[in-house]
Amino acid sequence: MTADIKSITPVEYPHAEAAAFGQPQEVSPGVFWVRMPLELTGLNHINLWLLRDGPGWSIVDTGMNTDRIHDLWEGVFADFLGGLPVTRVICTHFHPDHMGQAGWLTRRWDCALWATHREWLQGRVAELDQHERMPEWYLKYFRQVGLSEAALAAMAKQSYRYFAAAVTPIPPQVHAVREGQSIRIGEHDWQIIIGRGHSPEHMCLFNPDTKVLISGDQILPKITPHIGIHASEPEANPLQLYLDTLSNFDHLPDDTLVLPAHGLPFYNLHPRLAYLRQHHDQRLAILEDYCAQPTKVLSTLRVMFSRRLNDFEALLGMSEAMSHLHYLMAQGRIIREANDDGVWLYQASSRRADAA
Numbered sequence: 001m002t003a004d005i006k007s008i009t010p011v012e013y014p015h016a017e018a019a020a021f022g023q024p025q026e027v028s029p030g031v032f033w034v035r036m037p038l039e040l041t042g043l044n045h046i047n048l049w050l051l052r053d054g055p056g057w058s059i060v061d062t063g064m065n066t067d068r069i070h071d072l073w074e075g076v077f078a079d080f081l082g083g084l085p086v087t088r089v090i091c092t093h094f095h096p097d098h099m100g101q102a103g104w105l106t107r108r109w110d111c112a113l114w115a116t117h118r119e120w121l122q123g124r125v126a127e128l129d130q131h132e133r134m135p136e137w138y139l140k141y142f143r144q145v146g147l148s149e150a151a152l153a154a155m156a157k158q159s160y161r162y163f164a165a166a167v168t169p170i171p172p173q174v175h176a177v178r179e180g181q182s183i184r185i186g187e188h189d190w191q192i193i194i195g196r197g198h199s200p201e202h203m204c205l206f207n208p209d210t211k212v213l214i215s216g217d218q219i220l221p222k223i224t225p226h227i228g229i230h231a232s233e234p235e236a237n238p239l240q241l242y243l244d245t246l247s248n249f250d251h252l253p254d255d256t257l258v259l260p261a262h263g264l265p266f267y268n269l270h271p272r273l274a275y276l277r278q279h280h281d282q283r284l285a286i287l288e289d290y291c292a293q294p295t296k297v298l299s300t301l302r303v304m305f306s307r308r309l310n311d312f313e314a315l316l317g318m319s320e321a322m323s324h325l326h327y328l329m330a331q332g333r334i335i336r337e338a339n340d341d342g343v344w345l346y347q348a349s350s351r352r353a354d355a356a
């Protein structure tokens, strides 16, 4: 490990606080910050962006499908656009707080959704993949993870359609963009930088003229983006993807202004990248150390997270702990075996008696 994580230069905030929900605030010429409410555990807001764009406006990210956000957007349209239309909706990734209103907005303004191909597809698939009853493969996955019979029984009673309810129907058409392209927005070419691990093909947008980066969920100032294993891809290694693609931001200027989806706009991108890398290094070392004996993933939450988690947080935490375990497995530092009940147990390979 390199220098102590506590010695890393903290981020700096040019704005001490956000404006009220739905009140656009200019953060760079022609780039307006629109904060909207969010009701997720630990997160009460999302930052969306409104960009002046030739004869109209481009929106970057849209908010979850709630009446309140719908009404707040209508207020922005009535009071703020100067009579100009929204001509394009850009989404960094498919998560419902980002793509949730894309369907409504593109229909309301008769404009296109711009997104990477995989994020659009993932959104379409997640929306169509809904069931009255929790599917057996989903329960089987959580049985292997080690959920109790009581927790599994409670899960089995729920329906499997969270995503479809959290979004307005995802646009059936997309204007797909890919890594390395630039998008002309107003007077500037914004470069597309891809990050992976939080979602499949997360788009960030960098304006080299003004040195502004719209980072979505890929780089956040205060919390670390959720990197998790999901039932749909139980053998994935998203932490590897996340850390690999963090280097896509290494070449950006030191004085880049970062516009994240959660938290406040900030400076000190490079110290933040260093912090994120060290944070994950630390978690990996803690886990490897903790798994001296064969260990269920649920038991690792007490060392991975400093406070007690509620049920929803525990599911997210478990998925986050597993992404770290899978990274260690890919490096040969952790070995996974199933116990007699079929529950996965993880053990540091250096600690196994037969490895000595």
Ligand SMILES: [Zn+2]
Pocket (backbone or CB within 6 Å): 093, 095, 198, 199, 217
């Ligand atoms: Zn996200």
